[in-house]
Amino acid sequence: MIEAHNLKKEYKMDGVKTIALNRVSFGIKEGEFVTIMGPSGSGKSTLMHIMGFLDRPSSGTYKFRDKNMSDLSNDELARLRNKKMGFVFQTFNLLARTTVLENVKLPLIYSGISMQKEKEMALKALESVGLSHRLEHLPNQLSGGEQQRVAIARAIVNHPSIIFADEPTGNLDSKSGQQIMGVLQNLNDQGHTIILVTHEKYTSEMAKRIIYLQDGKITSDEKVAHRRFATDGFTK
Amino acid sequence: MKFLNSLQTAINGLKANKTRSALTMLGIIIGIASVIIMMSLGQGAQNLIIGQIISTGSNTIFIEPGSLDKTKSRGMMDMMEKFEIQTLKIKDAEAIQKDPNVEIAAPLTFGVSRVVYQSIDKRITYMGVTPNALEINNTYSVSGRLLTDTDVKITARVAVLGHKVKQDLFGDEDPLGKTIRIKKINFKIIGVAQEQGTQMFQNLDENIYIPITTAQKLLLGISHVRWITAKAINEEKVDEAVEGIRLILRETHNIYNPEGNLGKDDFKVMSQKETAEMLTIITNVLTIFLSSVAAIALLVGGIGIMNIMLVSVTERTREIGLRKAVGARKKDILEQFLIEAVILTVMGGLIGTIVGIIGSYLGCLIIKSVGIDWVFFISLPSIALAFGVAAITGLIFGIVPARKAANLSPIEALRYE
Known part of the structure; x- marks a missing residue:
C-alpha cells in the first residue's frame, strides 16, 4: 500500500539547514497498524505528513497505492486526502462554533456528495464512535475524549483506507486515551490501515508493528511481541 | 465543493463574528449610501434648474444689456x-x-x-x-x-x-x-x-x-x-x-x-436652450464631483473589508489547514473567502442602498421645508452603479486575503499557533 524509498526532507530555518528525514525507506501493507515512535525532533511528524500527502519530500520517492507522489498535483493530493485518508490530531482541530454533526460532515462537502447522503454518512460515523446523542453540541460543550471521538468520526466519515493519528492521546487523560485507542483498534479490525505517531511506549504497543526513528533515520522496525488491547483495561 | 456548501460555510464564518462583520459592513454602507445620496441630490438639482428654465418655454430668448x-x-x-x-x-x-x-x-x-x-x-x-x-x-x-x-x-x-x-x-x-x-x-x-x-x-x-x-x-x-x-x-x-x-x-x-x-x-442675446445647456454642464460637474468624494468613502470601506478579511485569514489559519488536510483544494478556500467578502459588500450594499434612499428622501424634505420646489428622485442606474461597485469592491478587496488563505500550505497552517 505504501512504498517509501530514500525519503529525505530538509528545512531551512533562519538560514540553517536542518535534515528532518535522512534516506528513509520502508513499506506498509493494507490492514497494518503501525506506530512511528521516537523522541521529539526525530522526524516522526514530518514522516507522517509526507505519508499523509500533507507535505512533499525534498528527494526520494513515495508511492501510495502505486501512485507516485511526485506525479500528482496539489489538487490531486487534496482529492486523495479527501477520499482515501483520514486524519486525527493531538489537538483535535475541530471547528469552534460548529456543531458536532457539521464538523463530521466537513470532508464530505469537499467530495461532491449529495446533502442527503452527507448526513447519512456523518450519522453513521458518529454512531460508530458512540456519539449519536451529541449531534447538535458544540465542541466546547464536550469532554476531551468526546472531542477526539468526533475527530475520529470525521476521519472515517468518507470510508478512507488509511487513518493517520498524530499523538491522538497526547491531550487526554489516560482513561479517555484508552477509549480512543480502543476505537482505533476496532477500526483496524474492520480493515482500516492505521498509522499512529506517539512517544508513549504503552500506547505504541497497541499497534502491530513499531518503527523507531532517531535523527531522521529508522533505527528499528519490528513487530510488537506482546500486543496490548484497550479492552483489557488500563495497566500502565 | 458545491456552491451551496461554500455559501453556507461563508455565512457560518461571518456569523461567528457578528460584531466584526457588522462593523466591516458599516464602511460599505456609508460609502454606498453617500454615493446614492449625492447622485440623487445632483439629479434633483439638475431637474430643478432645467425645470425652471423649461417653464419659460423652449423657444424663449433673453436680451440683457452688457x-x-x-x-x-x-x-x-x-x-x-x-x-x-x-x-x-x-x-x-x-x-x-x-x-x-x-x-x-x-x-x-x-x-x-x-x-x-x-x-x-x-x-x-x-x-x-x-x-x-x-x-x-x-x-x-x-x-x-x-x-x-x-x-x-x-x-x-x-x-x-x-x-x-x-x-x-x-x-x-x-x-x-x-x-x-x-x-x-x-x-x-x-x-x-x-x-x-x-x-x-x-x-x-x-x-x-x-x-x-x-x-x-x-x-x-x-x-x-x-x-x-x-x-x-x-x-x-x-x-x-x-x-x-x-x-x-x-x-x-x-x-x-x-x-x-x-x-x-452692448447687449447679450441668449436662448433658453443655451442657458439650459450651460447649467446642465455645471450641475453635471457638481454631481460628478460630489459622487467622487462619495466614491472615496466607498474605497475606504473596501480597504476596511480587505483589512478585516486579512485579520480573519490569520485568525483562521488552523481552520484553513484543517480544511486542506481533509480535502479542500486551493479553489475551495479561495471561493470560501471571496464569498465571505462579497456577502459582506453585497449586504452592505443592500443596507447602504436603503439608507441612501431614506437619506435622499430626508434631504428632499429638508430642501422642501425651505420652500424650494424639489422633486424626490432616485435613478435606477445610480442604484445599479452603487451595487455593481459594491460587488466589485468586495471581489477586488477580497482577492488579496482569499489568495493568502488559499496559498497556505496545509502543514504550515496546521502548525500555526
Missing part, C-alpha cells in the same frame, strides 16, 4: 455695471418684434418697494410690463382684467396682483377697485392673476404687475428697461431669431459690427 466681451469682465463690478447700462429701451422690443422669426417681444423692468394697504405694509417686487410680457407667461386674470396697451400708453396707475400678493394684502376681501400705495403713489387694483408658481427661480405669485411706463417714470425714474424677453415663432427658428435680434439691435444702437463680434455689442 457685453459678452470676457476680457472686459470685472466680476461684481460687471454685475453692477449691467444695471447702469441704459441702452436697452422699450422701442428696442418693438423693433425686435418686427423680425419675422420673432413671435413676440416684451420689455421688462422691476423694483422692490414698500406696498401699503390700510394697516398692512410689505416689501413687494413690482414688475413693469407690457401686455406682451403677460402673454409670454400665459398669465390670465382670475378676477378683473389684465394690463392693456392703453394702460402702458397713458402711464396708468393701475396694478394687477399676483396670487400670493392678493392673499397677503387682502385675504378673502375682494381687491378690485381698491387702492394700494406703492412707493407712496396710489395704484388702483384692476385684476388678480392666476396662481403661476416659480419660473426661473422667481415666484411669480409674489409680484405686482404695473405698466412698464408707470414703473419707469413714477417709481424708478429711468427710461431704459432691465431686459427683454422674446419668443421665437417655433423651436427650430430660435437660432435664426437670435441672429436676427442681434442685427436689429446693432442697427438701433448704431453699432458697426459686420463681423458679428459679440464683444463689440
